[in-house]
Amino acid sequence: MPHLNELHQKFDREGLTVLAITSEGAGETDPWIKANDAKFGYAYDKGGKFSGRCGVSGIPSSVLLDASGKVVYAGGPHGVTDELVKKATQGALKTPLYALPKELAKVRTLLAKDDLAGAIAEAKAVAAKPDAPADAAAVAESLQAMVAGLLESADALGAEGNWLEAKRTLERVQKAGKGLPQEAQAKEKLAALAANQDAQKEIKAQSALEKILAMPTKKSKEREAQLAQLERFAEKNAESFAGKEAAKRLAELRKAGAGD
Structure with a gap:
């Protein structure tokens, strides 16, 4: 991804660290890094476990954290704009x-x-x-x-x-x-x-959602079971933050499954 070089060069001294994640091995990755003269860091995610925890359902995908560690963007790379990066790096260490x-x-x-x-x-x-x-x-x-x-x-x-x-x-x-x-x-x-009783109720719901999202999904039956639980959860908690997140994740997983 040559645009990652551009991001690195433009915002490195502003506190942005660009890290590319791949599920491929060194045999496929290292030649690509050399061919594209990559200046940014990269790491291996065998099995895609880290990507899964980040909510990645398609490739390419980007996640941007601000200086406090909050996810301020998750989606396609096109959404990582200069304006968004400038805002996210406020308060970040200027030197890695x-x-x-x-x-x-x-x-x-x-x-x-x-x-x-x-x-x-x-x-x-x-x-x-x-x-x-x-x-x-x-x-x-x-x-x-x-x-x-x-x-x-x-x-x-x-x-x-x-x-x-x-x-x-x-x-x-x-x-x-x-x-x-x-x-x-x-x-x-x-x-x-x-x-705050309302907040505690939401925390309980969010914790339950995390357990659903952490379900094993290697087998088709496991994926189907997770989708079914997500659907029930989203319907039951439709007006809550957790319910809306569940509905969003459900749509993403269904879209990703349709493309398989």
């Missing part, structure tokens, strides 16, 4: 983790553990040292913006009825932002969420 200077190696380690508070403290400590790398202060600022962005993302998810992801995001802030002001804010929001 693998390219950070050695002085910030501990920051990489802490981020790998999702210890955002620790990573911020470490970046600030490095930035305060004489001859500190230029990236240190910027990394600390970006990470602080990321934590704040997670809270905003949780609010936005709740507003659209996606209470399960809102809850997970708040739980992440509470754990990863330990000691930061956002930890207390997340705790307060989680308490309010726990007392």
Whole structure:
């Protein structure tokens, strides 16, 4: 996909990481990468398990995450516009983790553990040292913006009825932002969420939908069973966020099946 090179070159320094996923092996992939002079990263997804978790039902397909980890787009590559990418990269680290200077190696380690508070403290400590790398202060600022962005993302998810992801995001802030002001804010929001009966009902429905989507689908009978459960779920929960998501996924799976 030559357009991925264009995306990489245009937005790499803005914080966008382009990662191509393929279910093919190295024998088919490596020659293609060389022939197209691919500049972006790529990974192997044997069996398509990762793609399935991302909701991919056809190829080519794209998923765009913002700096907080929220999925802001899922669909055909044509939908990944410059405007959408610019918005998604707000608050993102401008330098990829693998390219950070050695002085910030501990920051990489802490981020790998999702210890955002620790990573911020470490970046600030490095930035305060004489001859500190230029990236240190910027990394600390970006990470602080990321934590704040997670809270905003949780609010936005709740507003659209996606209470399960809102809850997970708040739980992440509470754990990863330990000691930061956002930890207390997340705790307060989680308490309010726990007392919200409508939200709890939606969370229960979304959890049930996840179990349906995780059903084995290698055999035709298994796929038929999943489609039947999705249809019943969508009808039963038609007015809920989970029900609408189920109907959407059902339509996608049927469309993909019709093309087989």
